[in-house]
Amino acid sequence: MAHHHHHHRDHSEKLPLGRLLFRVVLALIIVGLLVAYSMSFQVTEGYNAVVTRFGDPKRVINEAGLFWKWPWPIEQAHQVDMRRRLHNTPYTATFTRDRKNVVLLSYVVWRVENPLLFLQSVGNREDAEAKLNSMVVNKKNFFLGRYELSALVSTNSDQIKSEEIEQAILQDVADDARVKFGIRVEQVGIKRIAYPEENMAAVLEQMRAERKAEAGQLRAEGEKTASAVVNEALVRKAEIVSKGSKEAGEIRGRAASEAAQIYAQARQLDPEFYRFWRELQSLKKILGPKSTVILRTDQGPFKPLEGAPESLRAGVQSDQPPPASGPASAGRPSSSATPTGGSR
Template identity: 30%
Template sequence: MQRLFPALIALAIALAVLSSSIFVVRERDLALVFALGEVKESISKPGLYFKLPPPFQNVVFLDKRLQTIESKDPERIQTAEKKNLLIDSYVKWRIADPRLFYVTFGATDRGAVERLQAQIRDALNASVNVRTVKEVVSDQRDAIMREILTAVEARARPLGVEVIDVRLRRLDFAPEISESVYRRMEAERKQEANRLRATGAAESERIRAAADRERQELLADAYAKAQAIRGEGEGEAAGIYASAYGNNPEFYRFYRSLEAYRGSFSSPDDTLVISPDSEFFRFWSQTDESETNR
């Protein structure tokens, strides 16, 4: 029993040393192996690894997953027109060089987040300060994001950080200029509405004038045709009258006298003061004589 006890102690010590010499690197981790305070090895591939037991060697793990930095409060950035915009952004990043990252920020990513936020703020100011509100909001928004990504990526690379993407999520006017912007937009819309009304009124007058001109042309053409047809009819009627007069002049004179009587006595109240022996009543006198002879 006395011989077994030292063997068990030795086995326990060996197991403790062995367990402290084995470490596992997971898929989401980066590992830095330190020997007496200096980085001896950087490991990025997952697996089972061995090292010397402490205090000779120890391991520090870093997160190699893609991480996101979202601004808690929108940044107040001034445009080239001296107008303030509230810009909300986010950045995607990860550790590219664990050795540089650890030397710069240590084992936590708080320092990296603060440094990247400051770099994004500087890049935002540099890109937005030289542009107008319209360019920032719509025309050149993609170009601004590319500029910020390029600037932040170049400044973050020496720190062991790889910047993957930078996005501007929301752009709003500062409260003090929102009202003036809305008033200007309202005035522009009213001006455009007035312009459209004036254009419509001018077009309406043009269409109305064209329609009136076409109406006058149609009436004139119809009147000319009617006069031509009337002239042809009157000429044809005159020819018929002349032919009838030539065939039987006495009957023609009688017919014309009847038309004159009909026109003169069209109303029961019509009265003529004229001599019975006048030429107008010639056929009436002949009628009376014929009745007397009978």
């Protein structure tokens, strides 16, 4: 009986010792896991990390993966987002060179280029965007003060200088942001333009003036084109008239030459008949359709009215009596009243 009681007491003494060992091992594992967790950190894709020791930067990690460090508070890993960000600046009023007040909403595309400088100068995204706001507004006021309102709003695309203004702002802002804050500014743009109430009339008047100037230019070009067409038509007309007059003169010259040849041939064939025919032509031109004249007939061109030439009389048949001649025709020139078909 005594032996049985002693065996039961040894078993009860060994059991708490095993539990204690288990608890110690479990505690060591937990502590090891905690230490390992505090000594490791993971850098995800799109991020960089800056490891500091007692606040002083020691190294920059610029690739994704699992890394080790001394546990806090000895070393600490600071994650920095390296991805692009789009930031809209608030509405700001700006004066142009012609003293017009415009309200602009602009945007900035930026990302962290130097994570260590970024962490030391600004530390977080909110402070970085506040710095960018101030820089963009200052540069925007400076550069817009060198341009007139028509560089932002105009019906003439040649006057729009918004891209030139954006590039000028970007160049100055990008240099300062990279040197001071480790930020790379990739784009600065004007997103929206608003006008105070007092500027609306000026803007509309400017647009009307530009439209009027454009219409005047179109009218001037149309008038210039029309004048060129008219001048060309007049030149063509003068050329055609000159050519026609030249051809008509040549035709008249040839006709006159041919007529002269025909007259010469007729005169050579029968000079007396030719003179008689020419006198008849002269009478035709002198006497109109309704006229009566009293002239002497013994002289040209009215002499043919007395009778045909001798050469023509010789060809008349012998049975026709010759014209009567009286003492008046032998002794003195006779006169004749010759109606030509009209009232006296």
